Amino acid sequence: MSVNFFNNQFSRAENHHNIESLEERYDLIARILNAKMENEGLEEYQSVLDNEFLEFASGVDSLKEKEIALLMLQEIQKELQLVASYPSLFQKTIVAVGGGFSAGKSTFLNNLLGLKLKLPEDMNPTTAIPTYCLKGQREVLMGFSQNGGMVELPNLAFDHQFLKSLGFNLKEIMPFMLLSAPSAPFEFLCFIDTLGFNPANQGYMGGDKEASKESLKHAKHILWLISCERGELHKDDLEFLKELYEEGKQVFIVLSRADRRTKSQLEEVAIKIGETLEDNGIEFKGICAYSAKRYQEYKEFSEKSKVFDSLEEFLMKLNQRSEKQNEILGYLYEVHGMYERAIKQDASQFKRYQKALHSVKLDLMQKGFDDFNNDATFNKIHSLNKEFSEQERSKEENLARLNEVIGLFKESVDKVFDRVSAFTFEKYKEQNDDEANKREFEEIKKMALYFRDRSLFYLDWYELSEEEIQEQRENADYNDALLQLHYSLENLQTLREFKEEADNNYQESLNDEKLQNDLREWRDLRNRPVEENKREFEEIKKMVLYFRNRCMFYLDWYELSEEEIQEYREKVDYNDSFFQLDYSLRNLQTLREYKETNEKVYQECLNDEKFQNDLREWRRTKRR
Incomplete structure (x- = not known):
């Protein structure tokens, strides 16, 4: 320049x-x-x-x-x-x-x-x-x-x-x-x-x-x-x-x-x-x-x-002294881990090939093929086995060379900082493997929580037989026991086995849109204070009572055809069935759906002044 x-x-x-x-x-x-x-x-x-x-x-x-x-x-x-x-x-x-x-x-x-x-x-x-x-x-x-x-x-x-x-x-x-x-x-x-x-x-x-x-x-x-x-x-x-x-x-x-x-x-x-x-x-x-x-x-x-x-x-x-040296070494060891995993994966693959060839050789021997020296098949197996063995040994040499190169990098990093860090690749692996395992542990626990909640949802939401009730209670207890586990490698293995067994069911359940919508409704209700839910339950029952009484009023007050009489009697029974419901989360949801269907008609009736006067007069005559 x-x-x-x-x-x-x-x-x-x-x-x-x-x-x-x-x-x-x-x-x-x-x-x-x-x-x-x-x-x-x-x-x-x-x-x-x-x-x-x-x-x-x-x-x-x-x-x-x-x-x-x-x-x-x-x-x-x-x-x-x-x-x-x-x-x-x-x-x-x-x-x-x-x-x-x-x-x-x-x-x-x-x-x-x-x-x-x-x-x-x-x-x-x-x-x-x-x-x-x-x-x-x-x-x-x-x-x-x-x-x-x-x-x-x-x-x-x-x-x-x-x-x-x-x-x-x-x-x-x-x-x-x-x-x-x-x-x-x-x-x-x-x-x-x-x-x-x-x-x-x-x-x-x-x-x-x-x-x-x-x-x-x-x-x-x-x-x-x-x-x-x-x-x-x-x-x-x-x-x-x-x-x-x-x-x-x-x-x-x-x-x-x-x-x-x-x-x-x-x-x-x-x-x-x-x-x-x-x-x-x-x-x-x-x-x-x-x-x-x-x-x-x-x-x-x-x-x-x-x-x-x-x-x-x-x-x-x-505002604390930074461990910049160990942080940089952590990035270096991350590269070390990437290469180590790739090399070990290759070595494992060649080892599997050798085992497969040995298995083929044994199968041939059981079938009566035992002329190792003259048979071309056995010669080919021997040749491949030797090649794969050499490849496996080459990967082991790669691992040794990797350790040497990373060691040289670490020495240069230590020189820049003018101090030798005690943070080794082994310590890095212990630290990061533990963190990864803990993350996996908590992720699988989310699955256990889902299944526990699903069982509780079934118990709250559906009419179940005694056998089904017992089954869902046992499922809830089983998943709750998994949720109580503290982190350890042994408990992680327990959760991994649980995941392997339940994963297909889990994915299918997550993809069931109607079930997921019902679960959300159930969680919303379950997370509300019980008193609020009960108040809402009783408020909607007042609407049910109103519609039941309205049908009885029609039967008493108007000249109706046989068909209309039958229709209003059925409506009385229909509303009475809702009125007889006892409090539960499922029944609260049922009443919510009832309210959503009838809210518009309900408001129109309440705003009809002549109709409300007739209804009041009918109620007075019923009390006499």
Whole structure:
């Protein structure tokens, strides 16, 4: 890249009021380009990735996710560059601040961290390069070069307007910045000021969507800012939050510009946003109101309100020294596990082939074929068996080589952190296998809960024979016993056997639309207080009594044909059968269906004044 190139680019923006001088800009870019990181651990990691790993991976064809594994190893390299460039960063828990443009992310961080060296603020999109903000000994803005080096930056606003004035994409040579400040209140937290997206139809600015996702990827915890002026969660936010939740991120919602709404309006907006998230299956850690102008007032309001949560409490729980080294090793061991499973699966397959050949050989011998030396079939079996045995042995060698390569990667990671971690692949497997087993345990328990509830539903909902009642009670007790099991490998095996036996029935039951609708109705009724259900039951019975009496009134009051008399007598009996029902959830549902069918006629009758007067007169004559 030549000096003439920069001069040509700078000439486009000589009048831009935010630019100091051509020399200063040239010096800045030259320093970024020349900044390099020299770190023995990083160099070793790169060497293992380019040589030992690629040589090993070329001999393993069965892993379908080879590209994913390579990308994960490259992501680890980026993380290590960050750690090597600013070692104290690895002690921090990363919290990303995300949200749409003009949600107030930079203003929020300036206030939260008490920054004197401000992040750029504006109602237009400002944050152009992701910035890491953390507590440090002095207030300074540093730039990370694409080579892994760091440079101290002048006090310029690195916003979209500044980047545009340069005439080329500065992010390509300086992908992110770091702002250190002694005023930051959280010793072990590092906040990322991420890029926002444009409103509605415009989406993200160019590559900013991917750049924002890249920044958010480095954080497990997300503060998502939404301007309270929007009044609700927009589609753009919702789609982004859904992706973050699916990636396992912990999200805390911050309603910014809280001073522009009344406090009751803020609570209404918060409730609406919470309901939208829950309706879309998105869990969140809390929601608070925030105002840059009246920070303390709205902080106290959030902490006292029943609707809002304390942001400070959420952040204080996160304010702990990060285990970044073990986190990175965890990603490395995830790649190890992917290859190990693929290789073991291949080895197991070749072992099965050998067993199958041995079985064929025994079958032939039983049929009288025993000339091992001269028979072509036996020779072919022997040849195949030898080939499969060699393939199995080759896979065992692959496993040994895998362990060596991962060991080299771990050594390089330990060098970057300047400490040897005790977190081994064996410990990783113990930890993750246990977590996976617990998830499986709880998933199968959901099936047991479903079957228990289904049996209780049958008992409440249907007219059953004594034998059927006994059967459903036993089923409910059996599934309830499974629900009482505590986690252990033995109990997990018990639940696995239960799942294997019941899975077909479970899937068929879930696909029965009418049954599922009835179950939902039953659960709604069962979850209501019994007294409420009984009150509703008695209220509908009053309607039944009304229709029964109306039919008796017709029989007494009017001249009817024989057919009409018969019809009204049948209606009296029909309504009387409902009136005789005793309380149960099934009978309550039956009366609900009765009410739904007759509600319109009932209201019309009640509004017919002449008819009501005649009915009252009839009742008086009946009482005489």
